[in-house]
Amino acid sequence: MTYASDVVALARKDLLLELRSRDTVPAMLLFVVAALVVFRFALPSDASDLAAQGLLWIALIFTALLGLTRAFAAEREQRLIDGLVLAPCDRSAIWLAKGLSVLAFLALAEAIAVPAYALFFAPVDGALIAAVVLADLGIAAVGTLLSAMAAASRARELLLPLLFLPLVIPIVVGGVGASVTEDPGRYLAFLALYDGIFALLAWATFEYVVTE
Amino acid sequence: MIHARALERRFGDKRVLRGLDLDLGDRETLLVTGPNGSGKSTLLGLFAGLLAPTGGTLEVAVERGAIGYLAHEPLVYCELTALENLDLYGRLYRVPERRERIGMLLERFDLWGARHERVSAFSRGMTQRLALCRTLLHEPRLVLLDEPYSGLDAAGATLLDGEVAALSASRAVVVSTHDPERIDGLDARRLELAA
Numbered sequence: 001m002t003y004a005s006d007v008v009a010l011a012r013k014d015l016l017l018e019l020r021s022r023d024t025v026p027a028m029l030l031f032v033v034a035a036l037v038v039f040r041f042a043l044p045s046d047a048s049d050l051a052a053q054g055l056l057w058i059a060l061i062f063t064a065l066l067g068l069t070r071a072f073a074a075e076r077e078q079r080l081i082d083g084l085v086l087a088p089c090d091r092s093a094i095w096l097a098k099g100l101s102v103l104a105f106l107a108l109a110e111a112i113a114v115p116a117y118a119l120f121f122a123p124v125d126g127a128l129i130a131a132v133v134l135a136d137l138g139i140a141a142v143g144t145l146l147s148a149m150a151a152a153s154r155a156r157e158l159l160l161p162l163l164f165l166p167l168v169i170p171i172v173v174g175g176v177g178a179s180v181t182e183d184p185g186r187y188l189a190f191l192a193l194y195d196g197i198f199a200l201l202a203w204a205t206f207e208y209v210v211t212e
Numbered sequence: 213m214i215h216a217r218a219l220e221r222r223f224g225d226k227r228v229l230r231g232l233d234l235d236l237g238d239r240e241t242l243l244v245t246g247p248n249g250s251g252k253s254t255l256l257g258l259f260a261g262l263l264a265p266t267g268g269t270l271e272v273a274v275e276r277g278a279i280g281y282l283a284h285e286p287l288v289y290c291e292l293t294a295l296e297n298l299d300l301y302g303r304l305y306r307v308p309e310r311r312e313r314i315g316m317l318l319e320r321f322d323l324w325g326a327r328h329e330r331v332s333a334f335s336r337g338m339t340q341r342l343a344l345c346r347t348l349l350h351e352p353r354l355v356l357l358d359e360p361y362s363g364l365d366a367a368g369a370t371l372l373d374g375e376v377a378a379l380s381a382s383r384a385v386v387v388s389t390h391d392p393e394r395i396d397g398l399d400a401r402r403l404e405l406a407a
Contacts, residue, residue: 083287
């Protein structure tokens, strides 16, 4: 129970900070809508729906990256991570709470992005929704760990995309695959497997990222 | 409480601490002085467990939840109120009777009236007093105070004098300061670090 209450306290703090500062979610919303509008005009009128599916995933990945660059901003700017690391709670609770807040911000951005995609490009089916949900879990798990790693570096703006983009290629493959194929089950299972493996790895290694 | 032998800490090529031997008992107070760059903050960071030694040995015989660390930065969230910050840390440190303890500290450090204000609206002195509340919230057995008088006005400094005196009677305290005369009245050992 104490682990869960630590996670709740830390996640509540992150949501409260965002509610007051509005630093992350509005930027993500503006970015994803702007990207879809640009793609709408950039894509030739005779382009297939398959190309549009790919563009949706590009927009989602880069929107997530935008959110992740700010995930540890408060902790980085005033070294607040030291205060959290010194607390006697399990340090993985910091990762889990931050991951949950990243997930919430992503879900908010996608609540706008997916209907916008349906409006501009093609109807959205259940397989796409399921793929987006599973992709979000993986993005939050991996991205939160990498964001914490990058936050400790002076070259964080460069480091985070360099680490994050290669690691989410499987998510793009799984997401696009589930969106375009007749039988999305295989790709959804692949995404779920990715989520499980990387969530476990991130959970187990977070302590070493935030301590010397 | 603290045992250090030939303690060394480097940052890249720069050696900040070298060959430090130290023993500190459960109810001893250590005053760490020295010029800028002599390693005072580094030493407190090592004691807190935020830094690892690059040479020698360091044993701090207390679990991390029993350390109270006042750093250069206040380690409080600017967009949260004083009450929300202390409540967060109180939960993470599993402080018993959290609300009562927080209320008592806020009153003692004269922040009760500002408890619902965001820290971003606080003066430097108020933020430092809140940082002291955070440091003492869980009644730590080892108190590490890095330049605790920084930003405090005369009233705040006098208040802190009393707190440091009370703390040093009942637990291990390490204070780093540029102003050692401030706590001259205490029965404290001194450690002068060279630049």
